[in-house]
Amino acid sequence: xxxxxxxxxxxxxxxxxxxxxxxxxxxxxxxxxxxxxxxxxxxxxxxxxxxxxxxxxxxxxxxxxxxxxxxxxxxxxxxxxxxxxxxxxxxxxxxxxxxxxxxxxxxxxxxxxxxxxxxxxxxxxxxxxxxxxxxxxxxxxxxxxxxxxxxxxxxxxxxxxxxxxxxxxxxxxxxxxxxxxxxxxxxxxxxxxxxxxxxxxxxxxxxxxxxxxxxxxxxxxxxxxxxxxxxxxxxxxxxxxxxxxxxxxxxxxxxxxxx
Amino acid sequence: xxxxxxxxxxxxxxxxxxxxxxxxxxxxxxxxxxxxxxxxxxxxxxxxxxxxxxxxxxxxxxxxxxxxxxxxxxxxxxxxxxxxxxxxxxxxxxxxxxxxxxxxxxxxxxxxxxxxxxxxxxxxxxxxxxxxxxxxxxxxxxxxxxxxxxxxxxxxxxxxxxxxxxxxxxxxxxxxxxxxxxxxxxxxxxxxxxxxxxxxxxxxxxxxxxxxxxxxxxxxxxxxxxxxxxxxxxxxxxxxxxxxxxxxxxxxxxxxxxxxxxxxxxxxxxxxxxxxxxxxxxxxxxxxxxxxxxxxxxxxxxxxxxxxxxxxxxxxxxxxxxxxxxxxxxxxxxxxxxxxxxxxxxxxxxxxxxxxxxxxxxxxxxxxxxxxxxxxxxx
Numbered sequence: 040x041x042x043x044x045x046x047x048x049x050x051x052x053x054x055x056x057x058x059x060x061x062x063x064x065x066x067x068x069x070x071x072x073x074x075x076x077x078x079x080x081x082x083x084x085x086x087x088x089x090x091x092x093x094x095x096x097x098x099x100x101x102x103x104x105x106x107x108x109x110x111x112x113x114x115x116x117x118x119x120x121x122x123x124x125x126x127x128x129x130x131x132x133x134x135x136x137x138x139x140x141x142x143x144x145x146x147x148x149x150x151x152x153x154x155x156x157x158x159x160x161x162x163x164x165x166x167x168x169x170x171x172x173x174x175x176x177x178x179x180x181x182x183x184x185x186x187x188x189x190x191x192x193x194x195x196x197x198x199x200x201x202x203x204x205x206x207x208x209x210x211x212x213x214x215x216x217x218x219x220x221x222x223x224x225x226x227x228x229x230x231x232x233x234x235x236x237x238x239x240x241x242x243x244x245x246x247x248x249x250x251x252x253x254x255x256x257x258x259x260x261x262x263x264x265x266x267x268x269x270x271x272x273x274x275x276x277x278x279x280x281x282x283x284x285x286x287x288x289x290x291x292x293x294x295x296x297x298x
Numbered sequence: 299x300x301x302x303x304x305x306x307x308x309x310x311x312x313x314x315x316x317x318x319x320x321x322x323x324x325x326x327x328x329x330x331x332x333x334x335x336x337x338x339x340x341x342x343x344x345x346x347x348x349x350x351x352x353x354x355x356x357x358x359x360x361x362x363x364x365x366x367x368x369x370x371x372x373x374x375x376x377x378x379x380x381x382x383x384x385x386x387x388x389x390x391x392x393x394x395x396x397x398x399x400x401x402x403x404x405x406x407x408x409x410x411x412x413x414x415x416x417x418x419x420x421x422x423x424x425x426x427x428x429x430x431x432x433x434x435x436x437x438x439x440x441x442x443x444x445x446x447x448x449x450x451x452x453x454x455x456x457x458x459x460x461x462x463x464x465x466x467x468x469x470x471x472x473x474x475x476x477x478x479x480x481x482x483x484x485x486x487x488x489x490x491x492x493x494x495x496x497x498x499x500x501x502x503x504x505x506x507x508x509x510x511x512x513x514x515x516x517x518x519x520x521x522x523x524x525x526x527x528x529x530x531x532x533x534x535x536x537x538x539x540x541x542x543x544x545x546x547x548x549x550x551x552x553x554x555x556x557x558x559x560x561x562x563x564x565x566x567x568x569x570x571x572x573x574x575x576x577x578x579x580x581x582x583x584x585x586x587x588x589x590x591x592x593x594x595x596x597x598x599x600x601x602x603x604x605x606x607x608x609x610x611x612x613x614x615x616x617x618x619x620x621x622x623x624x625x626x627x628x629x630x631x632x633x634x635x636x637x638x639x640x641x642x643x644x645x646x647x648x649x650x651x652x653x654x655x656x657x658x659x660x661x662x663x664x665x666x667x668x669x670x671x672x673x674x675x676x677x
Contacts, residue, residue, distance in 0.1 A: 070312070107309075110305075110309060111309065114309060114313075224313050224316065224317055224346050225309065225313045226346060226347045226360070227310075227346060227347030227348055227350075227351050227360035227362060227366070227370075228347050228355065228359075228360040228361055228362075229347075230306055230309050230310050230313065230360075230362075230366075231306055231360055231361050231362045231366070232361070233306065233309060234305055234306055
């Protein structure tokens with residue numbers, strides 16, 4: 040079985056601080072990490088490697104610094120790493136990103152593609168499903184459990200209010216949730232080997248892709264404005280017993296014509 | 299001279315920090331209060347490859363180096379001094395001498411299990427009447443056919459009881475003084491070998507420190523480590539390496555205490571201001587960090603010299619002397635900056651202060667380090 044895991048290097052948002060005067064993120068000095076949903080996807084692939092001998096390729100599109108995320112994936116146990124990096128890919132929205140990643144994936148042999156559900160710096164949850172559409176393969180998003188049976192994968196797809204059990208034939212794509220597992224640490228031996236292995240760097244010349252669909256020019260998304268949500272006024276605190284509490288809630292909802 | 303960590307060591311530092319924070323820190327208080335050997339942490343360290351960092355992959359190690367290994371001791375000790383010394387004693391005092399002085403057969407027999415953490419290592423040199431004066435050994439080994447018969451006892455042995463493999467020193471020829479000492483690999487379960495009294499300690503309370511008792515233990519000749527009579531030199535060389543590990547433990551304790559203090563002084567308010575805004579606090583923290591960084595450079599230098607196969611005995615002694623005294627001073631200052639709260643178990647700095655004291659004592663007291671350093675200076 041051959042698995043491709045798509046990962047994104049993101050700023051560790053738990054360490055991001057806000058500039059109090061401008062209200063913007065201070066990205067300087069913020070450590071970069073593998074996006075948590077992607078890291079759990081990688082862990083799921085590495086478990087399949089241990090159980091069934093799968094070959095795991097990690098693929099990332101990003102600036103040269105994203106090499107670090109791929110080294111980390113190698114130190115966790117991935118077999119091969121590819122970085123898609125080219126000025127022509129820069130400024131991509133989800134459409135251009137998925138077009139580029141799909142073009143790279145077409146060059147590889149695979150049975151299963153795993154993407155994290157969404158990146159903590161963008162939160163779109165679009166790239167995984169879009170890759171599947173480009174490649175014309177089925178996909179299942181929000182996977183929280185998986186098992187491979189012969190040439191298919193059985194997954195539990197999690198929603199806010201329920202879940203589905205689905206069986207999908209290979210080749211297919213799934214997107215995974217951070218909470219599905221506890222990703223392993225890089226192993227000591229893996230760390231010492233991480234820089235002895237090659238991270239292949241593919242640029243525009245290495246993949247077959249329509250230039251109208253990549254980079255900033257190939258990105259139909261236009262950001263009209265971005266702003267920080269205004270803060271709400273502090274709520275009222277009532278220290279009452281539960282019965283009075285329920286009454287107060289009902290009354291205030293009626294007051295606002297919600298019920 | 300390049301003060302940058304290599305890319306591998308940078309990756310190592312991030313993952314060690316995550317591991318220590320997530321897996322070790324939550325258990326540190328209980329480990330201390332209940333004097334509980336952190337079995338589950340050691341199992342996780344083993345899974346992660348931490349028990350054999352500086353040994354080649356051929357022997358089951360991570361194929362890493364001493365710098366990486368002592369960074370691990372430092373990272374663990376930042377959150378739990380007990381866990382740090384368990385790794386240090388296992389690696390520096392048991393696996394390292396087998397790797398450095400063992401025969402090929404001994405390396406194949408013992409290293410893979412030690413490096414994978416399936417077995418834990420320990421080292422037995424100290425006796426009731428032979429601490430710093432190692433030549434006063436009473437434990438004796440008498441050759442009888444293809445076995446040595448070992449009798450005597452050792453005290454203050456780190457990892458005792460939990461360890462499976464012990465490097466034990468005994469007199470094979472009392473007339474020769476230090477040249478009559480030999481080293482043996484003693485295994486758990488050998489008839490006549492038992493664990494005696496467990497010490498109740500001021501610090502590193504989760505680390506198991508016990509007496510070892512040998513009653514006519516038959517140790518096969520194949521378990522003699524190094525040559526007969528070569529034990530004293532082997533012990534001294536082993537302790538040179540061990541001192542880098544203890545220096546790293548001290549370094550971790552000092553940095554851990556600083557990190558706790560920084561958090562505290564940013565929150566604690568007195569006279570309407572955070573105590574971190576007072577110049578006394580700022581100057582104390584400046585001293586604490588400058589001393590700790592100096593200790594780090596000495597400890598890392600000694601590890602790098604060992605990795606480069608250069609002489610490192612004096613540098614290891616300086617690293618251990620300075621780092622342990624720094625740990626004691628810095629943790630004491632940390633308690634002071636915490637005020638009354640620092641004296642309570644609600645905050646970890648009092649534990650760190652108790653843990654720091656032993657680093658000035660074991661694997662050669664500060665006074666022994668000064669003997670080693672001054673001998674080199676006056677040469």
